[in-house]
Amino acid sequence: MTIKKSFKYRLRLTKEQESLCNQTAGSCRYVWNRALALKKELWEKKKENLSCFDLNNLLAEWKKELEWLSTSPSQSLQQVNKDLDQAFKNFFRGRGYPKFKKKGIHDSFRLPQGVTLLNQLSKKAGQVQLPKLDIVRFTKTREINGTIKHVTISKTCKNWYISFNCVVDIPKPKEIPQSHIGIDRGIKTFAQCSNREAIPTISPLKKNLKRLAKLQRELSRKKKFSSNWRKTKQKIQKLHNHIANLRSDFLHKASTQLTKSHSLIVMEDLKTKDMAKSAKGTKENPGTNVKAKSSLNRSILDQGWYAFQNYLSYKLNWRGGRLILVSPRNTSIECRICHYISKENRISQEVFQCQSCGHTENADLHASINILSRGIDPPNSFKGGVLAAGHAVIACGVEALASTAKQELLIRKSRSFGI
Ligand SMILES: [Zn+2]
Numbered sequence: 001m002t003i004k005k006s007f008k009y010r011l012r013l014t015k016e017q018e019s020l021c022n023q024t025a026g027s028c029r030y031v032w033n034r035a036l037a038l039k040k041e042l043w044e045k046k047k048e049n050l051s052c053f054d055l056n057n058l059l060a061e062w063k064k065e066l067e068w069l070s071t072s073p074s075q076s077l078q079q080v081n082k083d084l085d086q087a088f089k090n091f092f093r094g095r096g097y098p099k100f101k102k103k104g105i106h107d108s109f110r111l112p113q114g115v116t117l118l119n120q121l122s123k124k125a126g127q128v129q130l131p132k133l134d135i136v137r138f139t140k141t142r143e144i145n146g147t148i149k150h151v152t153i154s155k156t157c158k159n160w161y162i163s164f165n166c167v168v169d170i171p172k173p174k175e176i177p178q179s180h181i182g183i184d185r186g187i188k189t190f191a192q193c194s195n196r197e198a199i200p201t202i203s204p205l206k207k208n209l210k211r212l213a214k215l216q217r218e219l220s221r222k223k224k225f226s227s228n229w230r231k232t233k234q235k236i237q238k239l240h241n242h243i244a245n246l247r248s249d250f251l252h253k254a255s256t257q258l259t260k261s262h263s264l265i266v267m268e269d270l271k272t273k274d275m276a277k278s279a280k281g282t283k284e285n286p287g288t289n290v291k292a293k294s295s296l297n298r299s300i301l302d303q304g305w306y307a308f309q310n311y312l313s314y315k316l317n318w319r320g321g322r323l324i325l326v327s328p329r330n331t332s333i334e335c336r337i338c339h340y341i342s343k344e345n346r347i348s349q350e351v352f353q354c355q356s357c358g359h360t361e362n363a364d365l366h367a368s369i370n371i372l373s374r375g376i377d378p379p380n381s382f383k384g385g386v387l388a389a390g391h392a393v394i395a396c397g398v399e400a401l402a403s404t405a406k407q408e409l410l411i412r413k414s415r416s417f418g419i
Helices: 015-046 052-065 067-071 074-092 203-221 227-261 272-280 290-318 363-376 391-417
Strands: 002-012 108-111 116-118 125-130 134-139 147-156 159-169 180-185 189-193 198-200 264-268 322-326 351-353 360-362
Touching (some): 002 147, 015 067, 015 074, 015 108, 015 147, 052 067, 052 074, 180 363, 189 227, 189 363, 203 227, 227 290, 264 290, 290 322, 360 363
Parallel strands (some): 264 322
Antiparallel strands (some): 002 134, 002 159, 116 125, 125 134, 180 189, 189 198
């Protein structure tokens, strides 16, 4: 099986190279914004579409008009047109409308050709030859596997990074674990597994989120665009980046650990609305500081859970396993023994107690077992680590059908993301 995988490293640029990177990212942004504005206008006025080919022809005209565009690698600018074309295709498939790019936000460019990996200078100093930039150095923290398809150069908090996007051959899994689990997501406990294991939310993340909230309050008190305001803004950006790194590291470790020992994982189909609800609490137990908390929850869980779902999906796929998403309806209030459904069953945030049969259990654990049984009921349908297609659908009705289709989509998406 071949998969797409990317390897990202920090670049060690010379002053000239850094300025060329800034220029190229700026030129790419210019081409994107100008092409997007044109496409938008043409579509609104005449309902006509500009193809990638048309845009490349226009690009040649713009280059004659603006000399500074020629200092950047042509392939990077043409790649922008391709990306814009793809963004519109995605839009027509129901994704968001392409946005104009702003300076300082996701500054990057791609190089599809002319990338040559050179011999390492030392154990941790890698070298690569790139068009226009010539030889650039990077801190090589791990080996690059597979065949390089293209590279992306991007800037985060004043630092430049290189990402090698490769195609890697992975061997067929020799042994597939026979274990299957359900996972209940949560705020305090990140993931409660039906086998009683639990992954707590990591504390450094919590600590940093508090610091982030403090800085954001500070920023709101400062005069906009003043030097102090800028300083705080920079601190916030840096912290955001740090949190993102912590989160991604945590999610990768957690998903690797889970997918190594289980071949079938069942989770609830994610709905963003449910996430915001968590901060509000329940009627009996209303949340405090809801607005701040829900925005924090959003940053920690929304992105985190989608990424986690993605990671689980493609990592299971590598190992011959499978992720199944089921309807989240009543998983926390339906008794797993007698199937009595009532809100009263949740006697507190922590404890589930069935008002009909009296079954009492930790609420998160109870929910995770419910989730698992929705995914694999009847249990005999689970064979050799992969659930035969359609069984989850039979078990949980029409809603699960949509979810299974969505899960397949997630696998495809994670493949095309190259992670
Ligand atoms: Zn019961």
